[in-house]
Amino acid sequence: MHLELILLLVCTGLFTGFAAGLLGIGGGMLLVPFFTFIFTVQQFPADHLVHMAIATSLTTILFTSMSSVYAHHRKGSVIWKAAFMLIPGILIGAWIGPTLAAMMDTRVLAGFFGIFVTASALQMLLSKPPEQAGTLPGIPGMFAAGTGIGTLSGLVGAGGGFVTVPFLTWRGVPIHKAVGTSAVMGFPIALSGTLSNIYNGWGLPDLPSGSLGYVYLPGLFSVVVSSMLTAPLGARTAHKLNVRQLKRVFAYVLFLLAGYMIWTALKS
Template structure:
């Protein structure tokens, strides 16, 4: 992994991606993993990382980076009393359980299978963001148990497989049951904490001793990428919160949905390269 002009260029792009991820965290209460995972996939490919672990490393590293962003965002929203702490308390087992299941799936899945999973979920999220914004109402309050527990587990599972903080999914869930978008965004920051912490541990264990990992990796976590991106996301997250009050969320959600479509197409295309 010697530094070359190409790697330096992509490292610069990675920093830009970290800034975008931080902005998204502030805007939508998400960890930005949907941006980071495809970028990491390209970076690790350029660095010569074995394709067998390339996607796993991208997802695991993304989850590690989400930790400080989610913690900072959660603390800020909690100070303002915007977080639904009751929902988070009920999900303190459900969401991590889903993430643990995701790490078990990732440990046995091939790189191609993980890319297919990422692409499929990304397309579903894109359809929701572009075509189904605020068009359905499932109820006036969140469902009770065991539905609520099951939803938390599914959010943890899908987010753990994609390397994302679960914000888009939780926002959709809460707003579909009559909760204000601001409360949904604030609570999503807490969901990101419940996903990223067990995700870090799960992907370290899942990738322990795997051949083909680059230097400074512990399991499926690459600490060079983590050290490079975290400072950028920490600075950008508060800026994203400010932008949320100045820009149209409709335009941003549609733009992000289009980005997810492009990423999904890229991953599907990579299966035939």
């Protein structure tokens, strides 16, 4: 692996780790565009660029989610009953998502990701809590919700927070408990989605060296290690700054990244 590629990946991890710690978000929506750019520069196979970016981004959550869950659990912010009701559907959906992605042209997948990130940025920018629709549904309803959340998360390579938190708050869960419960979803989404991405990319002859299915292992480990260095710094910085204003800035950054992915989808 070239030194240039290592430096690009490490810098990506440093930035996304800091942003995740600062704003309390997962790095998936940042990582996918950055991975797409880096893999393009390195001339990875065009047909698999976005698939690899999404798969590698999703796999990072396996390593970064546990500390977040523990922190939320210590604060009493996790509704474990709700989490366990969502997880079966999450596991199924997170397998389905990458399977659907594997059937999609890489440009279509890039466009879908761009639209999703645009919607997420609008949600962050407006910061309007959804109107509540009563209590949490029963087991069938939670299973269906988990399947939908897992499928979408597996498609875009994210931990599901931008879908899970609005769903839980819509069903009457206080926001801090919705965030804590949503954090629990990261690991099962990443586990099932990673296995699906390995399976769906297994044996493809033109993937670069170091790939495990669609997961690019050098990118995975470079980003995980470097992001762990800066995430605590981001969390400490959050207590000193106006995070509401930072989230607005971050929303505009997401718009730019979404624009890049949409441009990737439209270019010939």
